């Protein structure tokens with residue numbers, strides 16, 4: 001068994017709690033992506049896992065052993081750093097060989113491993129070159145080659161491709177996935193880029209303000225975001241956020257906002273009654289769930305909330321159309337229509353939203369309110 005366990009890690013820098021009670025495990029053969037905005041605590045946790053920094057609380061377990069007190073060199077971890085960490089005075093060959101020499105591998109074994117990895121990563125002709133004579137993509141591949149020659153218990157990648165052009169990024173992502181496939185060990189990949197996270201991760205740990213906001217597969221995070229932060233972070237175009245107030249009419253709760261009224265089916269009643277009368281609720285509406293009148297047939301029998309809207313602005317976006325709509329005097333929302341039908345500014349259209357695809361968040365904690373985790377509107 002080779003597995004990483006991060007248990008209740010916290011780290012303070014003076015008054016600042018950089019990492020707060022973070023816990024997760026990464027299994028063999030799994031690539032776990034730590035995704036989050038700048039200053040969310042990713043690098044601090046990464047340094048603690050590597051052994052460059054001590055946690056104030058919690059422990060790190062590798063292969064069933066507590067390695068929290070082990071020096072970095074005692075942990076068998078392979079790392080690709082953000083700045084690649086190559087030695088500029090050494091050739092590519094010697095940069096790759098460094099860690100194997102440190103571990104006293106025989107010369108012939110070192111050569112065999114380097115030749116094999118250089119072949120795989122297209123670096124055969126560069127082995128005698130110094131890093132200053134390499135392109136950004138080649139430097140990146142040398143950094144990957146250095147981790148690939150090792151037999152580590154854990155592979156870590158800290159924002160390794162943020163400085164590369166899009167084509168080289170794509171290639172490098174494939175190479176990192178190849179390391180995972182070949183090594184079959186736990187891997188952690190750190191990034192601020194949601195596209196990168198979604199294209200690589202088995203599971204994502206989304207972090208903000210030093211805390212893990214949610215852990216799950218890419219689909220789980222998109223379909224059931226734990227809170228408003230997660231829903232916003234994973235929405236592009238940005239999430240439409242509308243506030244409404246609940247009202248009990250007879251036995252049923254309604255949510256009234258300036259632009260729409262939604263009648264909640266009975267499974268919502270216990271949850272809404274706990275919020276109290278007239279409580280605020282935050283609605284989150286992704287741009288791509290707003291359906292224009294000419295596509296209503298696609299909704300079939302799905303429940304829908306209808307709104308009249310005036311087109312303020314519309315612009316093409318890679319085969320789609322992003323449209324800014326005014327749906328009431330003070331509320332504008334962004335919709336994303338799949339078809340490229342021509343729309344005029346000022347035009348009045350009707351749009352529909354399936355409330356099962358909307359998110360409702362607690363007014364104070366901003367956690368997702370979901371009474372059953374199923375599509376309750378469709379059933380009533």
Ligand SMILES: Nc1ncnc2c1ncn2[C@@H]1O[C@H](COP(=O)(O)OP(=O)(O)OP(=O)(O)O)[C@@H](O)[C@H]1O
Pocket residue numbers: 013016018036037038039040041042043044045192
């Ligand atoms: N050595 C340090 N001394 C003091 N504060 C620090 C130190 N390292 C990090 N911090 C603070 O801890 C918080 C988390 O920083 P960290 O570098 O872990 O975030 P990050 O998510 O990796 O950000 P980025 O993506 O920009 O690298 C930040 O507020 C940062 O200013």
